[in-house]
Amino acid sequence: MSANGPGEDRTDAKTEQSAVSSSASAPEEVDAKPNAHSFRYSLSFPCIGQCIIINNKNFDRGTGMNQRNGTDVDAGNAMNVFGKLGYRVKVYNDQSVAQIMRVLTAVSKEDHSCYASFVCVLLSHGDDGVFFGTDGSVPLKCLTSLYRGDCCKSLVGKPKLFFIQACRGTELDPGVEADGGEDDGPTRIPVEADFLYAFSTAPGYYSWRNTSTGSWFMQSLCDMIGKYGKELELQHIMIRVNHKVAVAFESFSNSPGFDAKKQIPCIVSMLTKEMYFSP
Numbered sequence: 001m002s003a004n005g006p007g008e009d010r011t012d013a014k015t016e017q018s019a020v021s022s023s024a025s026a027p028e029e030v031d032a033k034p035n036a037h038s039f040r041y042s043l044s045f046p047c048i049g050q051c052i053i054i055n056n057k058n059f060d061r062g063t064g065m066n067q068r069n070g071t072d073v074d075a076g077n078a079m080n081v082f083g084k085l086g087y088r089v090k091v092y093n094d095q096s097v098a099q100i101m102r103v104l105t106a107v108s109k110e111d112h113s114c115y116a117s118f119v120c121v122l123l124s125h126g127d128d129g130v131f132f133g134t135d136g137s138v139p140l141k142c143l144t145s146l147y148r149g150d151c152c153k154s155l156v157g158k159p160k161l162f163f164i165q166a167c168r169g170t171e172l173d174p175g176v177e178a179d180g181g182e183d184d185g186p187t188r189i190p191v192e193a194d195f196l197y198a199f200s201t202a203p204g205y206y207s208w209r210n211t212s213t214g215s216w217f218m219q220s221l222c223d224m225i226g227k228y229g230k231e232l233e234l235q236h237i238m239i240r241v242n243h244k245v246a247v248a249f250e251s252f253s254n255s256p257g258f259d260a261k262k263q264i265p266c267i268v269s270m271l272t273k274e275m276y277f278s279p
Helices: 071-084 097-108 140-147 216-228 234-248
Strands: 009-011 047-055 088-093 115-123 130-133 136-139 160-165 195-199 208-210 266-269
Touching (some): 071 115, 088 097, 136 140, 208 216
Antiparallel strands (some): 130 136
């Protein structure tokens, strides 16, 4: 049974389907410059950043997509945890594809010079490489690419963090038993650098959401950031998120073939430094 509580576990898919040492007397040298590059993103800005939450619960009847009960819990938890870290949080509910594009395009064109980072939380149905608005799907790449280094200059060299609660396919995981910034001058960097994509599930798989307590991934993410956000580096936090989702949850469903299933998030990082939420 799931660790969620009394509600039923649902998936966020459109529809559910069944060396040599040197002499002791010689001085040792290292091939590094003193005070070279900082390996930690700077938080020396007036504000840590903006957090945009897209929360889609209700969908147009013609899409055939089910209502995402429990997503408001996810949105509320995300708003609370990122707000406590100092982010300026904005929530947009039930957004069509055009509205999502409009919101994220507008934010990408703002001046982020006074911000240290950017966070985007996407909550909806999904499939392989796509995210659903209330009226249809949009490639995730269309949303995230708005913040590339060549598109959003004021976020160049700053971490851009995307947390995505959505299915990425229709595979089910049955589980298995186990035993127990301070550089020397201008630097050219890739336009895709400094992104982190935290997907709720592995490529090709369903993503689970409890109708009463919210998705497994967002519950775990908010819990771990709440506990360790002012202490640990982000990717260490995400390992704890992965562990909690993998170990603490198992689906409880009345739908044939959907009971007793597992899930593992997938973290894709192009970050070039360590990301801490506090100095």
